Amino acid sequence: MRVLLTGSAGFIGSHLTERLLSDGHTVIGVDNYISGQPANTQLFLDHPRFSFIEADVSTNMPVVQEPLDWVLHFASPASPPHYQQHQIETLMVGAQGTQNALELASRHGAKFMLASTSEVYGDPKVHPxxxxxxxxxxxxxxxxxxxxxxxxxxxITFAYHRSRGVDTRVIRIFNTYGPRMRADDGRVVTNLVNQALRGEALTVYGDGSQTRSFQYVTDLIEGIIRLMGVDFHEPVNLGNPDEYTILQFAEVIREAINPQLPVVFEPLPQDDPMQRKPDISRARELLGWAPSKSLHEGLGLTVAAFRQPQTAAPLDHTAGTTLASSTD
Amino acid sequence: MRVLLTGSAGFIGSHLTERLLSDGHTVIGVDNYISGQPANTQLFLDHPRFSFIEADVSTNMPVVQEPLDWVLHFASPASPPHYQQHQIETLMVGAQGTQNALELASRHGAKFMLASTSEVYGDPKVHPxxxxxxxxxxxxxxxxxxxxxxxxxxxITFAYHRSRGVDTRVIRIFNTYGPRMRADDGRVVTNLVNQALRGEALTVYGDGSQTRSFQYVTDLIEGIIRLMGVDFHEPVNLGNPDEYTILQFAEVIREAINPQLPVVFEPLPQDDPMQRKPDISRARELLGWAPSKSLHEGLGLTVAAFRQPQTAAPLDHTAGTTLASSTD
Incomplete structure (x- = not known):
């Protein structure tokens, strides 16, 4: 099938592109490189079923002549330093960008998936x-x-589903990590791995007791692919319920890279969520899905990728599995 | 000063127009009549300091050549039957409409006010x-x-304030009633008054124990005018903390119009908030403001207005007070 993917040059977008191509589909990637990386487009440019359009989907959604089976809307700055730097663009890609993608899906009779986020739960009072x-x-x-x-x-995704009949899916993505994360994304995983690889002290915000669930990116991609195969419109959490405190996480990384490194503590940023853990009962029942990569395993793959220049990562078009899992 | 007011033909927009004109200001009204009423524009068309532009601010915000001191963004369907009928337009006027109004304010160096709502509290767990x-x-x-x-x-109002330096105000309007409410707006006040005036049974949804605070429209307008006079950017609740159950309210209306009318009960709509009551400490301290109209007084003025065709309502351009309060 033919899929238009916004945010194709992002961390998750690049892995989703890879999987869709490897499953035999045709992918039209769209990105404006506000936070996506050209290297993630370069990875696929030689692939016969991949094409790319550089465009801002909030203001200039491409007109596509070919039939489309899916519009996957994954475009958005997603890490705090990026969306803080691009507040208005982030708001626009959630509003105008999502609406433009829904209109495109509606015109093509295509199905639509929104990449939402565990951030819609904010600083949750219910756990998980x-x-x-x-x-x-x-x-x-x-x-x-x-x-x-x-x-x-x-x-607005629900409004298009209810009032215009668009066949929609909504996923809520919890913290995800893996190869091709931006080294400057300010997220805890990249920060700590980068610090450890540089031989610096590991920075923990607050007292480190706040928890996060960490999902390896290929687990997320598997959940996305499965949700595309079922007829279900309510939101679906995709995340790893294995819970670690930030401090535990720092210690796993420290042990993996250099047990001698110290940990230093800094004040929490405003509104930083204190805990976040998915209840994945719905995805288990609906999709038979659960994460399969352990933190130690995923972290090993991530550290290996961070030790190499990203553009040098090989891409196996013939394998049925993703790049990351093919290096197990 | 010169004020551009989106949603000028709405219930609140019409009262705000009246007050601004009566205070000596120039008003450029904008409305697309999705839920506003042409009669509310007709009221002011002969006024030398009023002009009107029919436009959809989500897609075609007017270009204004004259200097502007304020952009007041009050455009939006606001009653459940109207926004249910216009889901996508309602989403758009909150996103694109607000952004276009912020851009207009930014270009003119004008101050900006957003009419937000007690609905941002949803079905609150904190009371008031x-x-x-x-x-x-x-x-x-x-x-x-x-x-x-x-x-x-x-x-997005806060994003423009933080990242573009726009001088913004945000009000959260609680339930407001008075003359010029649309007879078909589906709100509890108009529904009950209309039913009573037609000699029908009064319909109460649920068991009627859910509460609302009811603010007379001129009280709201006074709060808006006062907030325009202070330098304050955080949201400000404007509402009447006097709390009535829906059932009490039906009984006040029944007594005022026809004590013989029966009350009938119907099921609650989905997500109907069970209680809502403003804490107005901030407006009291910041603005020296509190509502002054009692429910009985405001209701009398509203019933009187509903007994007459709206376009026949007289408009006293010379008075310093609003139409409604001049009929005390």
Whole structure:
């Protein structure tokens, strides 16, 4: 089938492109490189079933002549330093970008998937978070340009489903890590791995007792592919319920790279969520899906990738599995 | 000063236009009549300081050549039957409409006010609701096209304030009633008054124990005018903390119009908030403001207006007070 993927040059977009191509599909990637990386487009440019359009989907969604089976809307700055730097663009890609993608899907009679986020739960008062939880989000705090944009994106996706009959899917992606994360994305995984690889002290914000669930990227991609195969419109959490405190995580990384490195503590940023853990009952029942990569295994693959220049990563077009899992 | 007011033909927009004109200001009204009423424009068309542009601010914000001191963004369907009928337009006027109004303010160096809503609190778990409460909103329920649009509107207003330096105000308007409400707006006040005036049974949804605070429109307008006079960027609740159950309200109306009328009960709509009451400490301290009209007084003025055709309402351009309060 033919798939248009916005945000194709992002971390997750690049892995989703790889998997779709390897499953035999045709991918039209779209990205404006606000936070996506040209190297992630370069990876696929020689592939006969991949094409790329550089465009801002908030203001200039490409007109596509060919039939489309799916529009997958994954475009958005997603890490705090990127969306803080691009507050208005982040808000726009949640609103105008999502609407343009829904209109494209509607015109083509294509199915539509929104990449939403665990950030719609904000600083949750329910733990773990099922999809039925309405969340606890500051509507005008420093994170609101991302959180509220994604909540709006869900609302307009449901509005197009209800009032225009678009066949929609909504995933809520929890913290995901793996090869091709941007080294400067400011996320805890990349920060700690980068610091450890440089032989620096590992920085932990707050006292490190806040928890995160860490999902390896190929687990997420598997959940996405499975959800494309079922007829289901409510949001679906995709994340790893294995929970680590930030401090535990720093220690796993330290042990993996250099046990001699010290840990230093800095103040928590405003509205930083204190804990986040998915309830994945819905994905288990609906898709028979659960994450399979352990943190230690995923971390090994990630550290290996971070030791090499990203553009040098080989791409096996013939394998049925993804790049990352083919290096197990 | 010169003010551009989006949603000028709406219920609140018409009262705000009247007050601004009566205070000596120049008003450029903008409305696309999705839920506003041409009669509310007709009221002011002969006024030398009023002009009107029929336009959809989500897609065609007017270009204004004259200097502007304020952009007041009040455009949006606001009653459940209207925003349910226009889900996508409601989402758009919260996103693109707010952004276009912010851009207009930014280009003119004008101040900006967003008409937000108590709906950002959703079905609140904190009672009464202070501005610091983050709310409890279903991001993809039937009301989300309105609630999430307004939360997004707040987020983008703060983003323009933080990243572009626009001088912004955000008000959260609680239930407001008075003359010029649309007879078909489906709100509890108009429904009950209309039923009573037609001699029909009064319909109460649920068991009638859910509460609402009812603010008379001129009280709201006074709060808006006062907030325009201070330098304050955080949201400000404007509502009447006097709390009535829906059933009490039906009884007040029944007694005022016809004590013989029966009350009938029907099921609650999905996600209907069970209680809503403003904490107005901030407006009291910041603006010296509190509502002054009692429910009985405001109701009398509203019933009197509903007994007459709206276009026949007289307009006193010379009075310093509003139409409604001049009929005390």
């Amino acid at each position: 978070q099922p999809e039925s939880y309405w969340g606890h989000v500051n509507p005008n705090g420093l994170r609101s340009c991302y959180d509220e944009a994604k909540r709006y994106a869900e609302a | 609701q202070p501005e610091s409460y983050w709310g409890h909103v279903n991001p993809n329920g039937l009301r989300s096209c309105y609630d999430e649009a307004k939360r997004y509107a707040e987020a």
